[in-house]
Every structure is written in structure tokens, then in C-alpha cells.
Amino acid sequence: MSENAEGAAPPPGTRRPGGRTARTRAAVRDAVLTGLAEHGYPGLTVEYVAERSGVHKTTLYRRWGGLEGLVADALDLAGEDTWAPPDTGLLDGDLRALAREVCEAFGDPAAAAAPTAFIAAAFQSERAADALRAFYTERFGRCEAVVERAVARGEAPVGTDAGAVVRAVSAPLFLRLFVTREPVDTALADQSAAAVAAAVRAGAFTPSTGAGTATATDARTATAPPRTPR
Amino acid sequence: MSENAEGAAPPPGTRRPGGRTARTRAAVRDAVLTGLAEHGYPGLTVEYVAERSGVHKTTLYRRWGGLEGLVADALDLAGEDTWAPPDTGLLDGDLRALAREVCEAFGDPAAAAAPTAFIAAAFQSERAADALRAFYTERFGRCEAVVERAVARGEAPVGTDAGAVVRAVSAPLFLRLFVTREPVDTALADQSAAAVAAAVRAGAFTPSTGAGTATATDARTATAPPRTPR
Numbered sequence: 228m229s230e231n232a233e234g235a236a237p238p239p240g241t242r243r244p245g246g247r248t249a250r251t252r253a254a255v256r257d258a259v260l261t262g263l264a265e266h267g268y269p270g271l272t273v274e275y276v277a278e279r280s281g282v283h284k285t286t287l288y289r290r291w292g293g294l295e296g297l298v299a300d301a302l303d304l305a306g307e308d309t310w311a312p313p314d315t316g317l318l319d320g321d322l323r324a325l326a327r328e329v330c331e332a333f334g335d336p337a338a339a340a341a342p343t344a345f346i347a348a349a350f351q352s353e354r355a356a357d358a359l360r361a362f363y364t365e366r367f368g369r370c371e372a373v374v375e376r377a378v379a380r381g382e383a384p385v386g387t388d389a390g391a392v393v394r395a396v397s398a399p400l401f402l403r404l405f406v407t408r409e410p411v412d413t414a415l416a417d418q419s420a421a422a423v424a425a426a427v428r429a430g431a432f433t434p435s436t437g438a439g440t441a442t443a444t445d446a447r448t449a450t451a452p453p454r455t456p457r
Numbered sequence: 458m459s460e461n462a463e464g465a466a467p468p469p470g471t472r473r474p475g476g477r478t479a480r481t482r483a484a485v486r487d488a489v490l491t492g493l494a495e496h497g498y499p500g501l502t503v504e505y506v507a508e509r510s511g512v513h514k515t516t517l518y519r520r521w522g523g524l525e526g527l528v529a530d531a532l533d534l535a536g537e538d539t540w541a542p543p544d545t546g547l548l549d550g551d552l553r554a555l556a557r558e559v560c561e562a563f564g565d566p567a568a569a570a571a572p573t574a575f576i577a578a579a580f581q582s583e584r585a586a587d588a589l590r591a592f593y594t595e596r597f598g599r600c601e602a603v604v605e606r607a608v609a610r611g612e613a614p615v616g617t618d619a620g621a622v623v624r625a626v627s628a629p630l631f632l633r634l635f636v637t638r639e640p641v642d643t644a645l646a647d648q649s650a651a652a653v654a655a656a657v658r659a660g661a662f663t664p665s666t667g668a669g670t671a672t673a674t675d676a677r678t679a680t681a682p683p684r685t686p687r
Contacts, residue, residue: 267580267581269499269581343580346580346635346636347577347580347581349635349638350497350573350576350580350635351497351499351577356638357638359636359637359638360637360638360639363636363637363638363639364637364639367637388648391629391645391648394629394632394633394637395625395628395629395649395652397632398625398628398629399621399624399625399628401628401631401632402624402627402628402631402632403624405576405580405635405636406589406593406631406635407589407590407594407597408586408587408589408590408593409594415621418618418621418661418662419625421656421661422621422625422653422656422661422662423652423656424661425655425656425660425661426651426652426653426655426656426659426661428659429655429656429658429659430655431648431651431652431654431655431656432648432652
């Protein structure tokens with residue numbers, strides 16, 4: 228995302244990793260996260276980030292272009308962690324752990340504030356939406372290892388759509404958290420994981436049998452176009 | 458929701474259905490929807506609603522309490538439609554139709570603008586969040602008929618969690634639309650419907666077998682430690 232920074236300024240934080248620029252970027256990122264957690268996207272200002280980070284406002288505008296760039300870069304940086312998906316040795320256990328992690332991450336108000344603000348910001352800023360898409364594409368990409376290992380162990384059919392599986396597991400939680408505004412809990416996480424695992428075993432996430440009751444031939448000749456790459 | 462209107466003012470629109478009050482309420486609702494579609498929640502003002510609806514600002518404040526009350530009431534009114542879930546005669550067909558409807562509703566930018574603004578408003582207003590929860594609880598409640606008919610036909614196990622099923626079907630679409638900001642299409646809708654239908658048939662949405670490969674006892678005694686929040 229930082230390559231898309233506005234104007235001709237160098238992308239923030241990419242020149243001297245570990246050096247002063249990286250430290251500045253981290254300080255600015257921390258200020259953005261704190262500001263998002265405290266005030267949400269609508270209440271966040273460049274002035275706040277400057278005061279909180281100790282980086283001058285003109286520097287922020289020059290390097291990040293403004294508020295949208297600051298938020299997008301904070302999200303880029305959030306994706307540069309070492310998080311790895313669970314590895315319990317079983318598909319069910321891994322999917323359950325993934326689902327529970329969503330519950331727990333958003334169940335703690337303090338921990339949830341900044342990620343929630345990112346999701347909210349995407350409604351108001353195309354740039355935040357792009358950064359959020361990049362973040363989740365990469366994050367769910369890491370999760371796919373869970374499905375690939377299950378395929379390797381013979382727990383899931385070859386050709387299982389790993390990206391769809393890992394999204395389907397957490398989707399009912401995200402739906403309740405950010406659309407229907409209903410409560411989530413561990414039981415719901417476990418139910419979602421069990422349902423998706425059952426669907427995987429039934430071959431519902433395998434393109435050739437993905438139409439459920441339809442036969443493989445039906446699926447191939449159906450007028451529905453092939454899945455576009457996401 | 459209108460029972461929760463702030464202050465001692467009578468709930469808007471509830472006194473004379475079909476009369477002047479109902480017409481005023483509908484005019485105000487239309488103005489709110491138009492305003493949300495054009496400006497989103499952060500840009501909507503009581504002044505805009507007054508100008509657009511022809512209802513005086515002081516009346517709006519008196520009856521609805523302010524912007525939050527206006528948005529909540531518009532959502533209440535949106536839930537008072539005659540929408541009914543599909544009835545294709547088969548669980549797979551019904552779930553597919555439900556999922557496709559989400560795709561279509563949010564695939565048309567003009568049609569999607571107001572509902573999207575409601576979802577966005579819930580991030581900023583507790584009252585909008587409450588109204589959204591009430592709206593979706595009622596809406597998904599209607600969808601449960603799809604599962605109840607499938608149980609009656611013997612297509613789904615007795616005791617299938619209908620609320621969880623209908624939410625699971627649309628959840629992967631809502632996730633991509635409003636969290637990961639990824640594209641959705643009919644193929645994705647069909648995949649989600651087929652996966653949930655397969656899980657229903659496997660009994661994964663029936664409480665007694667909801668833990669997938671784990672037994673009920675396993676689920677009760679599971680000691681998997683909670684993941685650390687990110």
C-alpha cells in the first residue's frame with residue numbers, strides 16, 4: 228500500500244528498515260491506532276497524530292499525504308506481524324481455533340477498538356478500504372495453510388477452495404459483530420467451525436462438487452461462470 | 458424501536474396509522490434514506506432532513522429527538538415491509554436464492570447506498586446499532602421459514618438451528634462486502650448456499666451433533682486455551 232502514497236514523497240518507512248524512519252513510522256502507527264481506538268475514524272485528525280507521535284504535522288502531510296494515508300500505512304504495518312494460524316493436527320481443531328480467535332480478538336473492547344475503527348474507516352475512505360482488503364487478503368492467505376495441511380492429511384478433498392473455507396469459518400462472527408450487531412461467543416465459533424468442516428468433508432468447497440446436490444457434470448455445464456480469482 | 462424515542466415526546470408515527478402522522482413519518486424516512494445514500498451517516502444532518510422532507514426542524518427534534526432517532530426510526534420503518542423468503546420447494550434452492558438476494562441487493566450501488574449507510578452508522582451510533590440489530594433479527598427471523606420447511610420435508614434434521622443456518626448462508630457475502638472489501642458474485646453466493654446445505658444435511662447445525670467430529674462430552678471438557686488477543 229505504501230507504494231500508493233500520494234504525491235512524489237518517498238513511501239513512508241521503506242528506506243531504512245530498523246533505522247530512524249522505521250522508528251518514526253512505528254511511532255506514527257501507534258499514534259494512529261491510539262487515535263482510532265479513542266476517537267474512531269471520524270474523530271481522528273492529523274493534528275492528533277502529530278501531537279501524540281511527536282512527529283511534526285508538515286512531516287506527516289509530506290510523507291503520508293494526510294489522514295487516509297496515515298490510516299492505510301498503519302494497517303499495512305499491522306499486517307507485517309509474525310502471526311501464524313493454529314496447527315492442532317486436525318482440520319476441526321484448526322478451524323475451531325481460528326473462529327475462537329476472532330471471538331476473543333473482538334470480545335475484548337480494548338483490543339477490538341483499533342481493528343473495529345479500521346473496518347469503520349473503510350466505509351468512509353476508499354484508501355482505507357483498499358488497505359483493509361490488502362490486510363485481509365494477506366491474513367486469510369496465511370490461514371489457508373490450515374486447509375492445505377488438511378488436504379495433505381487426507382481430511383479434505385483435493386481442490387478444496389481454501390480461501391473460501393477460512394473466510395466461511397469467521398464470516399458468521401464478523402456478520403454478527405459488524406452487520407447484525409448480535410453477540411458472539413465460543414459456542415457460536417465452534418458451531419461455525421463444525422459446520423464448515425462438515426461442508427469441507429462433503430466436498431461443498433471443491434469446485435467440481437461445489438454445487439452441492441448438483442453432479443460434477445452439472446457444475447461444469449452450468450451457465451454460472453467459473454469463479455473469478457479474488 | 459420507536460418506543461425508545463428520547464424524551465417524553467410520543468413515539469413517531471404510531472398514533473394515526475395511514476393518517477397525517479404516518480405520511481409525515483414516511484416523508485421523513487425517505488429524506489433520511491436519501492440523505493444516507495447521498496452523504497452517509499457522517500454527512501447527514503437534521504437540517505438536510507428538514508429541507509428534504511418539508512417537515513420543520515423543531516418538529517423533527519421534538520418527535521425524533523435528533524439524528525440518531527431519525528436514523529433508527531427509518532430503519533424501523535424499513536423493517537415493516539412484506540418481504541418473504543424464497544420458497545423453491547428445496548433447501549438448496551431456497552438457500553441459494555437467499556444468498557443471491559444479498560449479492561443482488563448490494564451489487565446495485567443505488568440500491569445498496571442506504572443499507573450500507575445504516576451498517577456504517579451503527580459504528581458511530583449505539584442507537585443505530587440497536588435499530589440495525591432489531592432489523593436483522595426480524596429479517597433473519599422471516600428467513601428461518603426456509604429451514605423449518607426443509608425440516609418438515611425431511612431435508613434437514615429435526616432441531617436444526619434455523620437462525621444460525623440463514624445467517625451462515627449470507628455471512629460470507631457480508632464479510633466480503635463490509636469487512637474484507639472483496640468482490641462478491643453469484644458463484645460465491647451459490648458456493649455459500651451449497652456449503653451450508655451440506656453442513657445442515659451432515660447435522661452440523663443440530664445442537665446434539667453441532668461439535669462436528671467431537672462428541673458432546675469432548676465439547677464440554679475441551680481445555681483448548683484461549684488464543685491471546687491480537
